[in-house]
Amino acid sequence: MNKFLLSCFIAFGIGANAQITVNENFEGTLPSTWVGSGGYTPASYSGIYTNAGCTGTDNAYGVLLFTTTAASKTATLTYTKPAAITANGKQIDIKFDYQIDDALTNGSTGALTGNIIIAYSTAATGTTFTTLSTIPYNGATSSCQNITATIPEGLITGDFRLRITATSTSANNNNGNYVFLDNISIIQQVTAVPSCTILSSPANATTNVPVRSTLSWPNVANAQAYILKIGTAAGASDVLSTTLTTNSYTPTAATAFPQNTLLYVSVTPTNSLGSATGCTETTFTTGANAFSPYCGPLVSTAPTQTAPIKSVTFNGITNTSDNAATTIGTFNPHESFVNTVFAVNNNLTTIPFTIEGIALANNGWASTIYIDWNNDGDFDDAGESYFNTTATMNRTTTVSASNIATFTGNITVPSGVSVGQKRMRIKYNFCGTVIHNALSTPCSDVGNGQAEDYTIDYKQYLAVNDINKDGISVYPNPFTDVLNISDVKGVKSVSVSDITGREVKTLAPATELNFSNLNAGLYIVNLKMEDGSVKTFKAIKK
Ligand SMILES: [Ca+2]
Numbered sequence: 213m214n215k216f217l218l219s220c221f222i223a224f225g226i227g228a229n230a231q232i233t234v235n236e237n238f239e240g241t242l243p244s245t246w247v248g249s250g251g252y253t254p255a256s257y258s259g260i261y262t263n264a265g266c267t268g269t270d271n272a273y274g275v276l277l278f279t280t281t282a283a284s285k286t287a288t289l290t291y292t293k294p295a296a297i298t299a300n301g302k303q304i305d306i307k308f309d310y311q312i313d314d315a316l317t318n319g320s321t322g323a324l325t326g327n328i329i330i331a332y333s334t335a336a337t338g339t340t341f342t343t344l345s346t347i348p349y350n351g352a353t354s355s356c357q358n359i360t361a362t363i364p365e366g367l368i369t370g371d372f373r374l375r376i377t378a379t380s381t382s383a384n385n386n387n388g389n390y391v392f393l394d395n396i397s398i399i400q401q402v403t404a405v406p407s408c409t410i411l412s413s414p415a416n417a418t419t420n421v422p423v424r425s426t427l428s429w430p431n432v433a434n435a436q437a438y439i440l441k442i443g444t445a446a447g448a449s450d451v452l453s454t455t456l457t458t459n460s461y462t463p464t465a466a467t468a469f470p471q472n473t474l475l476y477v478s479v480t481p482t483n484s485l486g487s488a489t490g491c492t493e494t495t496f497t498t499g500a501n502a503f504s505p506y507c508g509p510l511v512s513t514a515p516t517q518t519a520p521i522k523s524v525t526f527n528g529i530t531n532t533s534d535n536a537a538t539t540i541g542t543f544n545p546h547e548s549f550v551n552t553v554f555a556v557n558n559n560l561t562t563i564p565f566t567i568e569g570i571a572l573a574n575n576g577w578a579s580t581i582y583i584d585w586n587n588d589g590d591f592d593d594a595g596e597s598y599f600n601t602t603a604t605m606n607r608t609t610t611v612s613a614s615n616i617a618t619f620t621g622n623i624t625v626p627s628g629v630s631v632g633q634k635r636m637r638i639k640y641n642f643c644g645t646v647i648h649n650a651l652s653t654p655c656s657d658v659g660n661g662q663a664e665d666y667t668i669d670y671k672q673y674l675a676v677n678d679i680n681k682d683g684i685s686v687y688p689n690p691f692t693d694v695l696n697i698s699d700v701k702g703v704k705s706v707s708v709s710d711i712t713g714r715e716v717k718t719l720a721p722a723t724e725l726n727f728s729n730l731n732a733g734l735y736i737v738n739l740k741m742e743d744g745s746v747k748t749f750k751a752i753k754k
């Protein structure tokens with residue numbers, strides 16, 4: 213289990229409201245409305261865990277239950293209703309996911325048994341709770357289990373706390389288990405259709421808005437969710453149409469707003485009784501995105517603990533960056549070096565590379581490479597990802613005395629790649645024995661690492677003798693129908709052979725030679741000179 217805890221800026225939960233509406237998926241630090249306690253000490257064994265959630269590679273609240281003492285085998289997570297939220301007395305529906313993991317991978321020596329207990333209190337403090345439900349568990353769960361419970365109407369009219377208790381009743385004290393909680397919702401039923409709200413940030417008509425800016429708006433009474441629509445024309449939703457249980461939205465690298473675009477935004481509060489009508493649209497205009505059309509810019513989930521890439525050497529060409537860095541700190545998490553061009557001839561089937569990054573000892577570090585070989589604006593096609601799975605990862609725990617981790621290797625060029633410029637993305641990050649989410653996809657944000665984008669110029673290979681020493685050349689190469697000769701002075705005749713040496717065409721000298729009747733392929737062009745010599749060129753017809 214990855215113990216590298218990440219910080220995050222995203223706030224969850226709906227604020228001032230006429231009913232309790234909580235949706236918590238633990239994709240950040242633990243909100244102040246939630247307090248965990250108990251479990252195995254030290255306290256670092258309870259809190260937000262990465263890669264432990266119930267919906268893919270997300271986060272969960274987790275706790276380790278372990279050792280002989282009863283206190284170490286019981287833990288609670290308690291939600292306390294803020295004073296700004298007014299309970300309306302209606303029924304409360306509770307839902308959450310849980311997962312049990314074997315902490316010591318020794319499940320064969322004793323069962324993981326215990327209970328998950330849901331209870332509520334109508335007091336803001338104290339120890340008086342009413343138990344709603346006790347759910348026993350027995351053994352690790354292979355997937356997340358869903359729990360629902362209901363507090364009937366008429367009970368929650370003032371203060372409110374919800375407590376989830378996890379206990380371990382395993383008789384085998386050598387056995388420890390993790391209990392993970394995720395996707396907790398506490399939804400009080402509503403009394404009326406909500407009224408409108410409006411985007412408050414960015415303010416109406418703001419320009420040069422970064423493409424991954426957070427949009428936010430005031431909560432309104434009775435809202436249980438908000439329908440957010442973003443379009444490139446008034447009333448349109450061609451950029452985004454989604455329903456959110458939060459009063460903010462932040463795009464990911466893959467869903468960044470289009471750059472340099474005027475956008476129209478509406479936010480419509482909704483609940484189980486209906487939606488607000490006629491909510492006012494606002495606008496903002498985005499700034500440039502150095503990574504467009506590719507996903508990005510990537511941000512860091514640990515911006516003050518970034519380990520930068522110091523150099524990338526690709527096919528023998530080196531780009532150095534963050535050269536003064538000697539340890540982790542605050543660095544640009546995603547650097548654009550798309551004007552740095554690594555030339556690669558297309559006769560190469562493997563390309564050598566070296567990546568150096570700042571690292572801390574006693575941790576694992578890994579790097580990945582993504583290349584858009586088919587030039588379609590993404591890195592998700594076959595053969596475009598390198599080292600981005602646990603089975604294939606390029607990982608090291610070796611850190612030099614100057615805090616540098618070094619990765620070397622070769623990447624294989626997929627077959628059928630056409631010549632031309634290609635985008636390349638290098639990612640580098642802290643990495644345990646399982647590939648880190650920051651590295652497993654080209655668009656995932658980094659955490660304790662950095663990404664750099666480059667351009668590869670994948671060039672037609674020309675042998676040295678294809679450019680004659682006295683300066684005569686044939687171009688373009690490859691050609692479509694017409695091949696040009698740079699200088700025909702002194703040329704007596706032109707003949708063309710295929711790669712078997714068979715002559716397929718003879719022509720009079722001319723600066724433009726029309727080969728439209730030849731099939732695609734490699735040809736040898738022989739210029740017979742008036743002095744009796746022969747100059748030979750290879751040319752490829754497309
Ligand atoms: Ca989660």
Ligand SMILES: [Ca+2]
Nearest residue numbers: 520521533534
């Ligand atoms: Ca760098």
Ligand SMILES: [Ca+2]
Nearest residue numbers: 584588590593
């Ligand atoms: Ca692609």
Ligand SMILES: [Ca+2]
Nearest residue numbers: 588590592593
């Ligand atoms: Ca694609």
